[in-house]
Amino acid sequence: MARNISFSQALREAMIEEMEQDPAVFLMGEDVGLFGGVFGVSAGMFDKFGESRVRDTPISEAAIVGAGLGAALVGMRPIVEIMFADFVTVAMDQIVNQAAKARYMSGGKANVPLVMRVVNGAPGSAAAQHSQSPEGWFMNVPGLKIVIPATPYDAKGLLKTAIRGEDPVMFFEHKMLYALEGEVPDEDYYLPFGQAAIRREGTDATIIAIGGTVQPAMEAAAQLAGRGLAAEVIDPRTLVPFDTAAVVESVKKTGRVVIAHEAHRRAGPGAEIAALLAEEAIGYLDAPIIRVATKNVPFPYNPDLERFILPGAADIVQAVEGVVTYRL
Amino acid sequence: MDQLKNYSKKELLEFYRQMRLIREFELRAINERRNGLIPGFIHSCVGQEATAVGMCVALQPDDVIASTHRGHGHLIAKGGKPKFMMAELAARSDGYCGGKGGSLHMTDFELGILGANGIVAGGIPMAVGAALAFQMRNEPRVAVAFFGDGAVNEGAFHEAANLAGLWKLPIIFMCENNLYGEGTPQSKQAPVTDLSLRAEGYGFPGVIVDGNDVLAVYRAAGEAVNRARAGGGPTFIEGKTYRQRGHYEGDPMVYRSKAEMAEWKSRDPIFTFRDQLLAANIAAPADIETVNAAIQAELDGAVQFAAASPPPAPESALAGVYFDTHEGRVF
Numbered sequence A: 001m002a003r004n005i006s007f008s009q010a011l012r013e014a015m016i017e018e019m020e021q022d023p024a025v026f027l028m029g030e031d032v033g034l035f036g037g038v039f040g041v042s043a044g045m046f047d048k049f050g051e052s053r054v055r056d057t058p059i060s061e062a063a064i065v066g067a068g069l070g071a072a073l074v075g076m077r078p079i080v081e082i083m084f085a086d087f088v089t090v091a092m093d094q095i096v097n098q099a100a101k102a103r104y105m106s107g108g109k110a111n112v113p114l115v116m117r118v119v120n121g122a123p124g125s126a127a128a129q130h131s132q133s134p135e136g137w138f139m140n141v142p143g144l145k146i147v148i149p150a151t152p153y154d155a156k157g158l159l160k161t162a163i164r165g166e167d168p169v170m171f172f173e174h175k176m177l178y179a180l181e182g183e184v185p186d187e188d189y190y191l192p193f194g195q196a197a198i199r200r201e202g203t204d205a206t207i208i209a210i211g212g213t214v215q216p217a218m219e220a221a222a223q224l225a226g227r228g229l230a231a232e233v234i235d236p237r238t239l240v241p242f243d244t245a246a247v248v249e250s251v252k253k254t255g256r257v258v259i260a261h262e263a264h265r266r267a268g269p270g271a272e273i274a275a276l277l278a279e280e281a282i283g284y285l286d287a288p289i290i291r292v293a294t295k296n297v298p299f300p301y302n303p304d305l306e307r308f309i310l311p312g313a314a315d316i317v318q319a320v321e322g323v324v325t326y327r328l
Numbered sequence B: 001m002d003q004l005k006n007y008s009k010k011e012l013l014e015f016y017r018q019m020r021l022i023r024e025f026e027l028r029a030i031n032e033r034r035n036g037l038i039p040g041f042i043h044s045c046v047g048q049e050a051t052a053v054g055m056c057v058a059l060q061p062d063d064v065i066a067s068t069h070r071g072h073g074h075l076i077a078k079g080g081k082p083k084f085m086m087a088e089l090a091a092r093s094d095g096y097c098g099g100k101g102g103s104l105h106m107t108d109f110e111l112g113i114l115g116a117n118g119i120v121a122g123g124i125p126m127a128v129g130a131a132l133a134f135q136m137r138n139e140p141r142v143a144v145a146f147f148g149d150g151a152v153n154e155g156a157f158h159e160a161a162n163l164a165g166l167w168k169l170p171i172i173f174m175c176e177n178n179l180y181g182e183g184t185p186q187s188k189q190a191p192v193t194d195l196s197l198r199a200e201g202y203g204f205p206g207v208i209v210d211g212n213d214v215l216a217v218y219r220a221a222g223e224a225v226n227r228a229r230a231g232g233g234p235t236f237i238e239g240k241t242y243r244q245r246g247h248y249e250g251d252p253m254v255y256r257s258k259a260e261m262a263e264w265k266s267r268d269p270i271f272t273f274r275d276q277l278l279a280a281n282i283a284a285p286a287d288i289e290t291v292n293a294a295i296q297a298e299l300d301g302a303v304q305f306a307a308a309s310p311p312p313a314p315e316s317a318l319a320g321v322y323f324d325t326h327e328g329r330v331f
Helices: A007-021 A045-049 A061-073 A085-099 A135-139 A152-164 A211-226 A244-254 A269-280 A303-309 A313-325 B009-034 B049-057 B072-077 B082-089 B124-136 B149-153 B155-167 B195-202 B214-229 B258-265 B269-279 B285-308 B314-318
Strands: A002-006 A025-029 A054-056 A077-082 A115-120 A145-147 A169-174 A181-185 A197-200 A205-209 A231-235 A238-240 A257-264 A290-294 B064-066 B143-148 B171-177 B206-210 B235-240
Touching: A002 A007, A007 A025, A007 A045, A007 A152, A007 A181, A025 A061, A045 A054, A061 A077, A061 A085, A061 B124, A061 B155, A077 A085, A085 A115, A085 A135, A085 B124, A085 B155, A115 A152, A135 A145, A135 A169, A135 A238, A135 A257, A135 A269, A145 A152, A152 A169, A152 A181, A169 A211, A197 A211, A205 A211, A205 A244, A205 A313, A211 A231, A211 A257, A211 A313, A231 A244, A244 A269, A257 A269, A257 A313, A269 A290, A290 A313, B009 B049, B009 B072, B009 B082, B009 B214, B009 B269, B009 B285, B049 B072, B049 B143, B049 B171, B049 B214, B049 B235, B049 B269, B064 B124, B072 B082, B082 B285, B124 B143, B124 B155, B124 B171, B143 B149, B149 B155, B149 B171, B149 B195, B155 B171, B155 B195, B171 B195, B171 B214, B195 B206, B195 B235, B206 B214, B214 B235, B269 B285
Parallel strands: A025 A054, A025 A077, A077 A115, A115 A169, A145 A169, A205 A231, A205 A257, A257 A290, B064 B143, B143 B171, B171 B235, B206 B235
Antiparallel strands: A002 A181, A145 A238, A197 A231
């Protein structure tokens, strides 16, 4: 059986189910307890599990991540929430130098079952320090796994896998997806990392869409279908590990690629994916790869300005039309 | 001095042995670096052995420590084996980290060593997290964060200390105030000289001890450990000590005077302690010689072990990034 639940509810169920099954799993972060999370993701968990396992912290991102790491090293399975992705900078040393490298530096001995739930995304007139999607920064750090779900089904299944895993995971939750509803099975399930989802099949172009741009990509594909263009939409679901094979297979079929993400364009995830396709699929490409991403400026406060810099369905449509009409 | 009578000869010689082992290990490592066995840099704790030993002797085997870039002493005091340490310094496959960590990242989870650390204050939040786990699981274990005077000016220290104080975690903040943060005097790095003052703002006691007096450190450590185990929360212990060698081997040390160095050398934690044992007729010169000879034999074996250990295969560089395998890929 399956139900329609929100992305937010899916995440909550994943945490609750894992906490019920394993006393080592706990949640901590700013306002995650009494308040239920600033976006309500952990609503009700404080009453269910108590203040020890659903733990409010001071506003101390380095200590939150670092304490999570230390607890993980001695056998706990912490989930820590970073209220806004923009705040990860405060915890950067703990993420990049400590958690990511603990296993390698120790010669493979350290298990770091630490999940960092990080809230990213725009719009919302939240301006330059509450809107970013910094997932690409962490792709350059060996040792981290990077998950970025786009549906309630994936959010739940991937979060459960992250909690059960033995490596530090940065789990990016786009704040505009929290209310998104989708079908989630009643049964227990876990989704593997490194397996992309083909959201829509097509033969004319491949749209690789990440996180918050999956919905716009689907809208774009629907519009393009009305004009007789069949776009395939691929959602990688995890950036590290990355399902190269799925993307290459799609490119073999379409020969034309658009990459959409909300991270800034320059050196964002799309840059790495484009380079990978250049290395592994250049012979199948019939047009330049186009990236549709947030323009290379900080997020502005004004809603019109914000809309102007963000990638949307119209931008994806335009990009697909560009690659499809391109002739070598 | 007045404390000696509280300990058996065996206990006192063990304090001496551990400190002397740390000293000789580092001097040997420095020498082997010159000989070409050790490729990386070394930050020695020569002169600071009493803080490491005094603190760790107060711990149980299942207590944990997070160490620093000057961590050889902490590791040995917590039970780290010189042969695996020497092999790691030599970047060999039998080293603690298979040659991937080196001096700054030696780890032995079985001994409760969460790791040395290359980032100043970087290991403090980790120790707090371990203490949190112990508290949540109702385990009577404690964590120790070792750090230097430089670390108390890092944000990570303050965030971690606040969290530990707030939650009354079973942790000891063991500050080795050796008067220099790299090449800058402590007086040029903080507006206070007693760094234990910082503890008050986080709601737990800060105590000052003579960091060159191993029994004074041990007594303070014991009180802090007992308090932590009993649920009384953290303690900040500031051991006033001195780094006798440079920040790193090869440091020109232009930032301090020969007179100052000579003055602190006369207060060497190992030799003053040895002289106390001899003066009080607790140990005879032959007892000391026996300990020293055993240390030299152990270190001879450690160097031989390291030199004989095969270097890791180059491809092994790609392993051990993740629990499962995603190595060797672009991502």
